[in-house]
Amino acid sequence: MAPNTDTATGSWFVTPSGLQWHHSTTPTPTPFSIRPLSRPSRDELSFELIGVDVSFANALRRIMIAEVPTMALEHVYMWNNTSLIHDEVLCHRLGLVPLNVDPRLFDEFGLEVEEDTGELASTDRNTIKWKIEGLVSGHDVEKEQEKRREKEKSPKKMSDEGEEEEELDPSVMDVAVADDAAKEASNLHSSNQVKKTPIDSASRPFTRHVYTRDLLWAPQGDQLSNFPLHSQGVGSGVGGGIRPISEDILLAKLRPGQVIELEAHARKGVGKDHAKFSPVATASYRLMPQIEILKPIYDDLAEELVNWFEPGVFTLVPVSKEEKKKGYKTKAEVSNPYACTMSRNYMRNPILKESIKMSRIPNHFIFNVESVGMMEPAVIVAEALRILKEKCERVVELADGALASMGD
């Protein structure tokens, strides 16, 4: 591939060693600028980047999606899962839960090794521990147990302790309780007085929905002092501490007698490894559209043109004096090309098809970054730039190392 010869920046000279390219004085290249365009919400950012090459913009986009690290649940220790959701499916869902913690405060996993076992060490600096435990499916079941106890035993023994024990140890619940619960449920449903609740509703008796708010953070070591429970701000969660970004993501549904008890470890990773680690819902860029009006468009045609495009792209402006003499009233002019999505709808009209020319402006990119929530989108862009810089520096180091070893 020869040097960039397509923008008339120089000429070929014939020399004894072959053709040489001489760069001549070039016209002023597009000056660099970066400018935010809109922030529809805290997690979305739209900005424009002018004056860089497409390879740089693409590198930024690729790094934002695949190489900016985040924390996500990686290893799950399943102590008990009698729900309908299979172990691996539940673990997969847990991994996809986005965690509201700034990943730059944690170390990469795999750097430290435990001294005694030689395995990779899980420390409070690289792992976050989470638990799901103590779930009881359906509070009506507890009432059921109470009723049963009251019937069998004397009222004296119905103490608070007994209730708590039953609560804390749902895995020891025997089949009889589940049977009773089912009988009650069927009685309830068969009676004409009670309205049937649909299967999917959260209020269906004896169904316990497991949400992300049941995923409890178990602070280890220094974590409680570093992520205090009642702090504010980005990366510290609502109510403080380390929490998932949304607390109402449905993980599983439990029926009477079903239990989920698990412990999960969150680690730092990159989107290249697994999409759960990607900090952006998506990051994309498009090139700035350029709309050229070849033949002026007036009146009705102008109105039609305004409607073919997205609102705001074209506006109707009053005509100049010369044009007024010819009988025209309004003219269409490009006012906001940023809104255009290049839909080419205007080509349905054969006259407009000839009068408008659409193209893209090179080296003018409109980025759209949607963050998942653990970092602000502008911060993700900054991190991507830092990572690209690190990659370059790594190559320089490697090259120096190779030179040194070769003794050049």
Add this chain to the structure above:
Amino acid sequence: MSVNEVKIKRAEIPFELRGTGPPTSRTFVLGDEDHTLGNALRHVLIQDPRVNFAGYCVPHPSEPVVHLRVQTNATATSGGVSGRKNHGRSGRNEEDDDDSDEEEIVGGLTEEGSTSFTAIDALKDACRTLSQQCEYVLEQLEVAMPEVRVDRERLKRLEEDMFLEKEKPGEMDEEELMEDMEE
């Protein structure tokens, strides 16, 4: 812990130089890289007037390897003053449309000013240029979106706090004890 442990597969060779003959033509094999860096470096290399040929490829998408081929102008020099060099410098400054006045040709690359501009010099130059470009864009980003600077300062403070807290327990030599006493 051991059965289902998934190890991230790294490339076998992080960096390799391939090519016999004059040092102005080399193929660089970069491990653990892909189009992200390959294409960006290729573009920067092409902008350099001392580079005759620059191209990259990903030999197979299953392997994280990038081959980057660089061939430089045999008569260009990496240091010293030559007509071509100055010409190249001015041409280059005008061409780099992204970082305005931060661009500096690393004249003092090698101690011997009269050696030719080798392929590996071109690669290092390109990496440094790209790195400077990233810095420049970062600066402009902070100007355009101040939350980035706020975040950077907050992170620095947080890291300092966490680092200092970590130092307190465990082994402490006299220096650290003095630090803690000063706080």
